[in-house]
Amino acid sequence: MKVNRRFLLSFDWVWFLALLGLAGTGLLAIWSTTVGTSLESYLGRQVVYLCVALVAFLILLYFDYHLYSDYIILAYVSGVALLTLVLVIGRTVHNNKSWINLGGRAFQPSELVKIVVIVALAKYFSESDREDLDLRELVTGGLIVLVPMVLVILQGDLGTAVTFVPIYAALSVIAGLRRKHILVFLLAGALVIPAGWMMLKDYQKNRIQTVFDPSNDPRHVGYQTIQSKIAVGSGRFLGKGFRQGSQGQLGFLPARHTDFVFASWAEERGFAGSVAVLGLFILVALRLLRAAREAKDKVGTLICAGVLSLYWFHVTINVGMALGLLPIAGIPLPFVTAGGSSLISSFAGMGICMNIRMRRYIN
Amino acid sequence: MNLQADSSKQLIQQRLNLFYVPIIAVGALLAVRLWQLQILSGAEYTLLAEKNRIRTIQVVAPRGTITDRNGIPLVENRPSFNILLYRESVTNTDETAAFVTARLGISQEDFSAILSRSKALPVYHPIVIKEDVGIDDISVVEAHKQEHPELQVDREPRRLYRYGQVGAHVVGYVSEVSGDELAKGTFPGARVGSLVGKFGVERTYNDKLTGDDGSRVVLVDSLGREVGLLEEVDSVIGDNLQLTLDLELQTTAQSLLEGKVGAIVAMDPGNGEILALASSPSFDPNNFSTRISPEAWNQLVNDPDRPLQNRAIQNAYPPGSIFKVIMAEAGLDEGLVDDNTRVFCRGSAFFYNREFHCSAKQGHGSVGIEDAIARSCNIFFYELGRRLGISRIAEHAQALGLGTKTGIDLPGERSGLMPSPEWKQRTRGVKWYVGETISVSIGQGAVTTTPIQMLRAIACIASGGRLTTPHVLLRAEGVKDESQFRTEQSALIDPEAMSTIRAGMWQSVNNWGTGHSAAIPGLDICGKTGTVQVIGAERKKELDGNLPALEDHSWFVGFASRDTPEIAVAAFIEHGGKGGITAAPLAREVFRVYFARKQSPVLITKAAPAGSGGRP
Structure with a gap:
């Protein structure tokens, strides 16, 4: 243009x-x-x-x-590779090992990876002609989000990791969720949230508890x-x-x-x-x-x-x-x-x- | 295919509409929350923000000083330093605790105790963790200001009682205001941690002595470090007081009581000014001026001799033969006896079918009223008591201030007891036995008086009928008329009766009466001894008369000189033995010191030892 x-x-x-x-x-x-x-x-x-x-x-x-959407696979693969690299050579700031040195400045690749994940997931879901997603698509889409998300969790940056959830949720809804899948998601949520609570570190639990008092x-x-x-x-x-x-x-x-x-x-x-x-x-x-x-x-x-x-x-x-x-x-x-x-x-x-x-x- | 794509597109559009929900809901929620915080609660949060950044540091005002009647300072202030903990600035309790234990020598337990004690205080209220610290502790805190901004050194004026135990019961002491007193508002203006007067003049005139605290309003950052001074208000020292005490006399009285349990009070009979008021054992009020861990306090409270008690005003004892002076006044005033009345004393007599004994076993022979006072003849006063009856005795005793508080400006005064048939009926529900009247006639039985009451009654007789209010405040800064602090009472006493009693009391000291060991040649000292039986003579023999707790109480009350009385003295020694032997010489020493300075110095050297006195 x-x-x-x-x-x-x-x-x-x-x-x-x-x-x-x-x-x-x-x-x-x-x-x-x-x-x-x-x-x-x-x-x-x-x-x-x-x-x-x-x-x-x-x-x-x-x-x-x-x-961008046609070549997103390249960006996605390099993004995942970068996140893995951060885990190996990253810097720790405020308990989070999510930073790498870029020309003397600390840089957080996870922020950019979010955009890449959006485009990748959008590209994948857009390839379906149907009105809604089948299980295979839903799971594959989930994996597209989950791989970088797990890497970010491993970095210890739970806040950034959580931001992957709304991306997946919003794109699934727009691409079309079947009723039984919604139920499965709700059920999974009911199971994962208490389990996740137990996995939280004490300071993270404290943060949540103090909202209420x-x-x-x-x-x-x-x-x-x-x-x-x-x-x-x-x-x-x-x-x-x-x-x-x-x-x-x-x-x-x-x-x-x-x-x-x-x-x-x-x-x-x-x-x-x-x-x-x-x-x-x-x-x-x-x-x-x-x-x-x-x-x-x-x-x-x-x-x-x-x-x-x-x-x-x-x-x-x-x-x-x-x-x-x-x-x-x-x-x-x-x-x-x-x-x-x-x-x-x-x-x-x-x-x-x-x-x-x-x-x-x-x- | 196209149709399907269209319907799929339509579906997606519908699904996109879902996005309006979080956008509008969250937008509205956040806007409402902003409204709530900034508009509805804005004033409240503004206050909190102010409190955050502005710290008001109280500057404790020094209390007024206290001097004796000649302007010699008795109580002053000295600068001292405390270490304060600002709990709101503590970032890591363990670190602070470790620092405080390692560098300031406060034990872990003490520190935890201080913290838990202060839990109820608002967190911005600094707490004292170590008092009256030396330069070492100050240096430690100052040197670690950056790492430990929660610890700060604070100046505080502290009471300095220059003469320690001397006059302790008069000047009193200060200590930290209790939670109870705060709740009751006993000390207006006192805050948690304030030092307030708890005893003596410090208590009575606490309001005058307390100054106006100043303050420093400073800007602090989130670590509690001062970053600027906004306002400073200087503290104003409290009003200074001048007492009626005479330091020299007070020191004399205190040293005379050394090793004894009792009290000596000296007063100007003309106006009620207390020249000396000593109680023994005494205590050092300097030990009270710190807040924390007064081990001395427990020791004082648990001491069986109760050094914190002001025996001159807080203990009531039977007056013994001192009471005969009251009896004489009653008899003379009622016209039941006069200078010609004589009673024959055989050493004992029967009243209401019971035998009563005189102090002299062989009897005094025929005695008139002057003799009866001088030689303390019981039989004369038994007879007088019989004639008077208990009601008239009580009436006269009360007119001379017995059974009621004298109103001295010291806290905790006791009223003693002047019994009457009504009193006995009311409190014990039993009728008065006339035999009791006979006992009361010589100051035994239920009658009890404080040393200050007896002194005041005698001073009234000495001064020709003026019942003054004893007081220790001479002048208070900013007060025109100090008499507003006391209520003047008066008793109308027959002047002729007075002169007869004075003559009897003069003979007691100067004419081989019971008070002769109070005599000083060249001085017209008048006095009356008292010996109070703690238990009956027979019972005492049974038990073993040598037990000190069974020894008689020893009294002497007198004044000098006879014609121009300027000083009245009461001496009382618990279990001191005979009044004439133990108490009288103490009083003589007070008279000696007083007149030695006042009159001629020659008198001091000529003062004769006890027993060799007598009128030339």
Whole structure:
């Protein structure tokens, strides 16, 4: 596709500006909470990551998305190989061995692998002509998700591993689930969830338990939830202003520029700023949904649905955690959280989906 | 095929509609939650955020100082340092515990005990884990400020009782306010951990002595490290007090009681100012000024001699023959006896078919009232008691302040007991026996008095009928009229009766009466001895008269000089033996020191030992 007038006309500027708005929110929040501290270098790096992410976005936009889906097997195999490599040579950050060194910077391949898994699963499910999936397809699709997921679990990064579940669930539903399979899934869930609970580490169990009673252990697990709620609540309607959030500035809020960046934003920008950002997230979600509906073919629909499910899962878990509704999990807020892997992966996903949207009329 | 593809496409569109559910539901849920946190509970969370970052550090105000009547400091403050634990800043309890045990010498058990004791306190409330620390502990805490921001050194003024045991029962002591007292609001303004006056002047005038605490409002980070000072309010020292005590006299009184159990009180009979008030055994109030582990406390509480008791006001004893002074006043005032009344003493007499004995077995012969006081003749007062009857005795004794608290400005005063037929009927449900009146006439039986009560009654007689309220506060800073702290009472006593009693008491000391060992040549000391039988004489013989617990109580109450009384002294020694032998010389020593300084120094050197006195 040529970059011509038609390309520019079909480009969804509202969607793109919403993404830039979210990324800008992230930059502002990171700037406010890190300047003048030992974390100061985060802002400059985030700008660089944003540039890289935008380049990736444009590149993925440029080529026909069928190119990606047709050759996805290559990306998938290299992705799995990369995850295996991480297990061998990876770096450990916060108990998770999910990082590798890339040009002096830590990089988390699992973030990008998620996008690859979406495209791979979409491609596989789209090859069926039937209205729903048979057992073989369902199991094969499950394996496509399960292999990288198990590797991520082995890295110890349970939060990222969980994000594979909504991808599989959403694509299965869209591709068509038979009633008896739904029952099987529910049954399996009923069995797996208690078993999984027992396999959780103590700190992970604590995190879940303290959602229900955050004051239980204020210095350890519930402490973070309490401090996050204080940060958000004390922002009130208009917020405390740039660099005025005491919770973030004085270190009461944990991971104020990464996992709890939404709380930092809510503290300094108040209800007005928070609702505005929430609105941007919803806008992007609706754009993704529209892209899925209007996609030219099944693979396009499935890719958009997969990206939507992953993206919305991240937003729900991260904001829900910051507002004290969900357990603390190291799941980044798309476009906003400081960190290159998440930012690039998020823009990459959006690039493919906008690609699908822009090519909806082309045969 | 195309049709099928179309229907399949339609199905997929329908399935895609499912996505609206999580998008709208989650979006709405998060928006509502934001509304709830930021709008509905915004004020509440703002407060919590403020509390997070602002730490108010109380600066304890020093208490007012206490001096004697001449301005000599008795109680001051000294700087001291405590180590505080800010529990909200503890990140790892085990690490803190390990550090505290290894570097500050607090045992693991003590530390756990302190922690569990403070569980009920809000977590932002710092707790004292070690008090009155030295430079070593301070250095340890300061040097590890970065790793252990939860530990901080705090300055606190501490009470310094300059003379330790001397006057301890008057100045009292401070210690940590109890949970009970906090709940009852006994000490307004006191917080958990506050040191408050628990005894003596420290207790009575706690409100005046307590200063206004200051505070420092500081900005802290999440580790509790100070990052800025927002506000500072200086503490204001409490009001200073000047007592009526005379340090020299107090020291004398205290040393006279060394090794004895009892009390010595000296008072200005004209106005009730207490010049000395000593109780023995005593204690060192400096031992109370720390909060934790007062082993000394248990020792004091469990001491059978009860050193914490102020025997001058908190113990009531039978007055013994001192009571005869009250009897004389009653008899003279009622007109039942006069200077010409004489009673013949054979050493014993029958009243209501029972034989009562005099102190002198061979008898005093024919005695008038002055003689009867001077030689402490029981028979005279038995007869007087018979004539008066218990009601009139009680009436006069009560008019002189017996059976009621004197109102001295020290806590815990006892009222003693002046029995009457009504009292006996009420409390024991038994009729009064007239024989009891005879016992009461010489201060035995149910009548009990505190040393301060007897001193006050005698001072009233000495001063010609003025019943003052004994008090230890001379001046309080910021107070114009200290008499607002006491209720002045008065008793109308016949002046003629007074002079007869004074003459009797003068003879007791100066004319070979029972009080002669209180005599100082050149001084007109008046006095009366008392010897209280703890058990009856026969029974004592049966048991073995040498047991110290069975020894008589020893009393002496007197004043000087006869015509211009300026000091009244009461001495009481538990199981001290005869009043004239044990208590009288103690009182004499107090008189000596008082007048030695006041009058001529020559007197001191000329002071004669007991027994060689007598009027020239």
